Amino acid sequence: MMRSTRGSERVQPSQAILRGLAPDGGLYVPETFPEFPMETITALADMPYESRALQILSRFLPDFTEEELKEAIHGAYGTGFDDARIAPLVKLDDATYALELWHGPTLAFKDMALQLLPYLLMLSAKKNGEKREIFILVATSGDTGKAALEGFLDVPGTRCAVFYPQDGVSRAQRLQMVTTGGRNTHVIAVRGNFDDAQSGVKQIFGSNEFASVMNEQGRVLSSANSINFGRLVPQIVYYFSAYADLIKTGQIQPGEEVNFCVPTGNFGDILAADYARRAGLPVGRLICASNTNKVLTDFIETGVYDISNRPFYKTVAPSMDILISSNLERLIFTLTGNDPLCTADLMRQLSSEKRYQIDGEMLRRLQAVYACGYADEKALEDEISRRWHENNYLMDTHTAVASAVLRKYVERTGDTRKHVIVSTASPYKFGPAVLRSIGALDVDTMDDFECCVKLSALTGTREPDVIKNLPGLPVRHDMVCDRDKMSEALIEMLKTR
């Protein structure tokens, strides 16, 4: 069963996935964790990714049948990934590995969850007698929008609409979205910034009038946001998978502890690693890596989460430019000893005072598992250069944050365990910054696509087809709306398609 971090109501996993957020405003967490004995983990070594996923997911989602999950997993990972291993583990040096999570259709780790979520949602709807079409609304600053569109593309019984800020995304990101095919996808530009798009979507979710219009049309709104347990649970799988690969290649003995260093924004990815640990994966340290927006580093070091007076930096690792890490609430709940009142109280403090502090016992529990660090722009660009020149490995800006933080962590602690860097995006998704990091001097004279061509020529790495083909694809979505007319725009659009 699942329960809310802010209340005592218990629901089945399928209900938690269908709802997204609990009615009391909390996030759904597993009431108890499955336990995977070492034999089971070792046995994963000889399985392909889909079978590994089935082993893990069936224990976290007990109200889904094996048959259902098997089909869903095959739908998610059977096609659309450019590497048959799905989440390959690459050795960088004697003690360090990169877990590449960007071989899906949009070249970032969001695909790992958003390829599976639509299937989990459809099954959840069926189990809970929901017959209406599931209508997913997303506000995006770039990456999540495209990953959601790809995930829901032509999935029967679903529809997906993405709002993006008209001038707030890169050319490549915009093209990725507006060239999306399929019969059930919608993309709308908003005259405003990301906050406008985000608050517009929140307003639509809160509107009874809009809900009743949708209901008349046989539709119900839902969210693909990372607070949905259905986005968290597919991420647990790849931590087990990485460990199984280390056993398979003889890099570790079964039972040996491994550290994971995770580039963190909303705290979803690293929390999935923690859930894997709690289900029996031998994890040493979870190293939380931040960019210049280092609110989490400060929190893990001091126990104070403080966003008052904190400037918001726009960095070259934009998917980590976040000050309110929404999934942290799930960890807070655990640190309180599963106390919903205490959790709700801390979250209230965060919204009213923009700050909270955990007590000494909670801080001790936090630091027993988590280490942390941050890398600024120069540190991450130096790290890209160093990994390229010393290890012949090309990494994106987000992965470089983790790599730089890990390097400092090892220097500081002398920790001799094996380390896995979670690699969250293809370097070609952030071509200009990566190209500049490896020493090109003419980046400012080129657009994103020219940078990617040059990156490929200079490094001999392969430019992914989805980037290469993007400028030639037909634009299929050209609707633009004012920020206070988003629901009208949606209703208009539903008439025509």
Ligand SMILES: *Cc1c(COP(=O)(O)O)cnc(C)c1O
């Ligand atoms: C979303 C994202 C992250 C941050 O992941 P969280 O789960 O939000 O912590 C890191 N890197 C990339 C490339 C991302 O898209």
